[in-house]
Amino acid sequence: MQIVTRSRGQALAETALALPVFIVAMFAVVWALKAGVLGERVELAARYGGMVSAETNPYVQYSLYAAYEAAAGSPVGAPCATAPPALVVDGAPIAAPGQQTNAFFSATNDTSSGTSSCGTAISTAAGLTAPMVLGYTNVGVTASNDIPDFLQSILGSSTTQWSASVNELYSPTMATLFACYPELAGAFEASVAPPSPAAVPSTEPIPVPSTGALNLSSSCASQN
Amino acid sequence: MQLTRHSRGQTLPLWSLGIGLALVIAFAAVQYGQVLRWQIRAQNAADAAAAGALSVQTQQWNEQLAMVYAASVEEYRLEELLQGMMLAANNDTRCQAMPQQPGSQYSGCVGAFVALSTAYKAALARYTADVQLVSRTSQYTFANAENDANAIIADFQTHCGSSSGGDCAFSYTVTNISPRSNGLNDVEMSGNVWAINDGLPGTPKLDYTPAQIEIVTCAKVPPIVPSFLGFTPPTFTAVGRAAATSAMVEQEWLDPGVIVNPATGLAFQPPATYATGGQVESDGKDWFTVNYGGNPAKAYASADAFTVAFQADEFTAVTGWWSTIPIKPYMGTLSDSQYACKS
Numbered sequence: 224m225q226i227v228t229r230s231r232g233q234a235l236a237e238t239a240l241a242l243p244v245f246i247v248a249m250f251a252v253v254w255a256l257k258a259g260v261l262g263e264r265v266e267l268a269a270r271y272g273g274m275v276s277a278e279t280n281p282y283v284q285y286s287l288y289a290a291y292e293a294a295a296g297s298p299v300g301a302p303c304a305t306a307p308p309a310l311v312v313d314g315a316p317i318a319a320p321g322q323q324t325n326a327f328f329s330a331t332n333d334t335s336s337g338t339s340s341c342g343t344a345i346s347t348a349a350g351l352t353a354p355m356v357l358g359y360t361n362v363g364v365t366a367s368n369d370i371p372d373f374l375q376s377i378l379g380s381s382t383t384q385w386s387a388s389v390n391e392l393y394s395p396t397m398a399t400l401f402a403c404y405p406e407l408a409g410a411f412e413a414s415v416a417p418p419s420p421a422a423v424p425s426t427e428p429i430p431v432p433s434t435g436a437l438n439l440s441s442s443c444a445s446q447n
Numbered sequence: 448m449q450l451t452r453h454s455r456g457q458t459l460p461l462w463s464l465g466i467g468l469a470l471v472i473a474f475a476a477v478q479y480g481q482v483l484r485w486q487i488r489a490q491n492a493a494d495a496a497a498a499g500a501l502s503v504q505t506q507q508w509n510e511q512l513a514m515v516y517a518a519s520v521e522e523y524r525l526e527e528l529l530q531g532m533m534l535a536a537n538n539d540t541r542c543q544a545m546p547q548q549p550g551s552q553y554s555g556c557v558g559a560f561v562a563l564s565t566a567y568k569a570a571l572a573r574y575t576a577d578v579q580l581v582s583r584t585s586q587y588t589f590a591n592a593e594n595d596a597n598a599i600i601a602d603f604q605t606h607c608g609s610s611s612g613g614d615c616a617f618s619y620t621v622t623n624i625s626p627r628s629n630g631l632n633d634v635e636m637s638g639n640v641w642a643i644n645d646g647l648p649g650t651p652k653l654d655y656t657p658a659q660i661e662i663v664t665c666a667k668v669p670p671i672v673p674s675f676l677g678f679t680p681p682t683f684t685a686v687g688r689a690a691a692t693s694a695m696v697e698q699e700w701l702d703p704g705v706i707v708n709p710a711t712g713l714a715f716q717p718p719a720t721y722a723t724g725g726q727v728e729s730d731g732k733d734w735f736t737v738n739y740g741g742n743p744a745k746a747y748a749s750a751d752a753f754t755v756a757f758q759a760d761e762f763t764a765v766t767g768w769w770s771t772i773p774i775k776p777y778m779g780t781l782s783d784s785q786y787a788c789k790s
Contacts, residue, residue, distance in 0.1 A: 234458045241462030248469035255473045259480020266487040273491060277498055277771075281697040285768030290513050292710050299710070344611035348602030352591050355503050355599065359610045387484075389491045390613065392499025394506050394770045397513065407510055410576050414517035415716060417524075420550060421569030432582040437510065 250371050258368045258383045260328045265335070265385040268306060268364040272337065273389035276304035276360035289397040294412035298398030306337030306362040331382060335366035343399050344392070345444050353436040356395045356403045356443060363388040403443035474672045481671045482683050489687030492614040493664040496603050497691035498771045500621070503595040504587070504658050505693050505769035511584040512766055518577035520703065520716060520739075521570055523762040527737040528567045528721065534734050535560035541726040541734065548722060559722040559735060566721040588654045593624045596660055617664040617687070620786035623778050626656040627692050657693035657769075661778050664688075665788035684788060690776045695767040702763050704740025714740065716762075 283289055283299040292299045339362045346355045368383040375381050401408035535542050535556045542556040551558050600621050603613035613619060664687040670680035703716030722735040739762045 237458045237462060241459065241466065245462060245466050245469060248466050248473060251473040252469055252476060255476035255480065259476055259483070262480050263483045263487065266484045266491070270487060270491050270494075273495060281768070281770075285509065285697050285770060287516060287699055287701050287715070287764065287766065288708065288710075290516070291708060291715060297710065342610060344609075346599055346602055346611045348598040348605070350598035350601070351503075351595050352587075355595060356506060357499060357502055357599075357611055361610065387488065387491075389495055390610070391495045392502065392611070394502040394509065397509065397768075400506065400510055400513070404510065406580060407513060410573070410580050411513055411517045413573050414521045414577055417569065417573065417719065421566045421721075423565055423568050424572035433579045434586050435583060437580075437583060 247373055247377075251374060254368075254371060254374060257328060258385075261330055261366055261368050261383075262385045264328075265364050265366050266387040268335070268337070269362055269387035269389045272304065272306035272339065272362035272364065273360070273391040276339065276341075276362060276391045277393045284396040284398075285394075286397070290401070290411060291415060293398040293401040294408045294415065298402065301341075301396050301398065303339050303341035304360055304362070305339050306364045330366035331369050335364060337365075338363040343395060343403065343444050345439070354439055356399060356439070357392045358395045358399055359393075360391045361388065362391065399443075403440050404437040405440050406437055478670060478672050478680065478683075481668070482685075485666070485668050485683065485685035486687075488614065489617060489664050489666065489685040490689065491687070492617045492619075493662050493687030493689035494691075494773060496600055496613055496619055496664065497660055497662045497689040498773065499603070500596040500599045500660050500662070501592075501658055501691055501693050501771040503599060504592040505771060507584060507587040507592075508693075508769045511581060512768065514577055514580040514584060516764055516766055518574060518581055519764065520762070521574040521577055523739065524570050524719065524737050525567065525574060527734070528563050528570060531563045531722065531734040532560055532567065535563060535722070539734075542722070544726070545722065545724040548724075559725065562722040563735065589626065589656060589658065592658050596624055596658070597621055600662065614664070616789065617666045617685075618787040618789040620663045620665070621660065622663055622781060622785055623661045624658055626653060627659040659690060659692040659774065659777065661688070661690040661776050663781065663786035665786055667788055667790045686786075686788075688776050688781075690774045690778075691771045692774050693769055694772045696770040696772065698765075698767040700763065700765050702740060702761075704738060704762070716740075 280301060284301050289299050339360055341358070341360045344357045344359045346357055348355075363386065365384065365386040367385065370378055370381055370383055395403065401411070538556045542559040545555055545559050547554040548558040548562045551561050553561050600619050602611065603619050606612035607615035664685075666685045668683040668685050670682065672680045674680070701715060704714050704718065706715055707713065708715050716739040718739070719737040720735065721737070725735045
């Protein structure tokens with residue numbers, strides 16, 4: 224009878240001790256799944272932002288229209304591609320827009336943010352035949368998960384912050400080429416919009432064919 | 448009594464096992480998420496590097512095509528001016544009654560000839576300047592492109608994190624740069640027909656052959672889960688692999704003088720008049736005005752091609768602009784020794 228008395232309730236006591244720990248562990252699994260999914264989606268959003276930035280609008284980037292306007296000093300503005308943070312919310316613009324993300328996998332307050340900056344980079348890498356002009360778009364995406372209250376003290380934070388960025392490089396646009404190489408812009412503009420009255424050359428135009436690289440403008444890197 | 452004794456403490460091992468399993472699953476989920484993120488990040492880095500590297504070739508071709516267009520505008524102008532000079536020299540009826548030309552002491556066909564010859568010399572000087580730039584931008588060889596693409600990729604790592612750099616977490620390896628041998632995006636222009644991929648891919652010289660590049664990015668990623676009970680989770684190797692090629696991303700057929708520039712509301716290349724007051728023919732040709740327009744082009748409904756008939760003096764421009772596009776990696780299976788991996 225004594226033994227029975229000592230054993231009674233022991234399993235209950237053990238369960239009472241272990242169950243909270245087990246529940247916390249299970250919620251950690253749930254949190255890890257949520258966080259992992261959002262982290263992957265943020266990385267994918269940056270990826271697609273970079274992809275669309277490479278070919279935003281061929282018409283204004285690479286065309287005779289763009290060349291005419293750039294040579295005339297009024298370059299067509301090529302919009303800086305924005306990161307698609309909506310990708311984290313409802314799949315837009317890939318699904319344009321798709322089904323709303325299940326609340327379980329959504330970011331905090333169903334929000335995310337995207338940044339992008341565009342410009343012209345000059346590469347003077349060792350070994351280049353001449354400095355190279357590159358267009359760039361730097362895309363960034365951020366979003367965060369809530370961490371369950373009872374895990375916050377363990378993880379030391381109330382949210383899990385996710386961020387991803389991509390620096391996409393591409394061929395410079397016509398506007399950038401003309402801004403970076405004044406010789407190019409000057410000769411193009413002179414031919415498509417010749418000055419009137421025509422300036423008569425003082426020498427016979429039969430020079431030896433040129434072979435040197437184009438001269439790079441010092442203000443080139445500020446273009447986009 | 449026996450049963451009661453055997454039940455003492457029986458739930459604790461089960462709970463411990465369950466908690467342990469839950470923690471293992473949680474750590475595995477965290478680690479798996481980490482692996483997926485790094486894998487996407489590696490692919491992002493590779494894609495960006497491949498596209499950026501080949502822009503060394505495409506920008507040279509865009510510069511050259513812009514100057515070829517400018518030179519062709521000037522060449523057409525020269526032909527028209529020569530026609531006018533010939534008519535004026537032959538005392539054509541259309542210039543006999545022309546008034547004194549601006550800045551000239553002559554009228555009639557003599558005045559027209561002087562005005563046209565002045566314009567001709569100026570046009571010839573501009574044309575020469577255009578051709579000189581075509582010459583300078585056409586010196587770029589395939590070997591130059593190969594060298595420069597390698598230099599750009601090396602710079603990706605050197606200046607990682609900057610506007611011309613890549614992702615600092617990865618090493619970048621160029622596994623191949625070669626001429627693209629298939630007919631992707633070939634464009635032909637001959638006479639008055641423009642066709643895309645009509646089954647007859649061209650075989651341009653090597654220096655004008657689009658390049659293709661394949662790049663591997665790699666990083667050794669330490670596990671996010673700490674070592675425990677003597678077990679150290681393995682290091683993960685994130686590998687990205689991407690290829691890109693130079694391609695004509697926009698093909699363009701412009702009728703200067705007809706197509707209106709949306710920015711100005713005026714036709715691209717409006718008529719340029721060099722000798723005023725001459726008689727204008729019913730078709731708009733007076734030989735003293737360079738008229739670029741008039742190409743009644745029609746597209747076939749069933750084919751990606753155009754046909755035109757030359758009906759009047761006209762200038763039409765067929766050109767295209769280059770950029771890089773992603774393609775499927777083409778180097779087959781790679782061994783670990785073929786690329787570097789950042790630890």
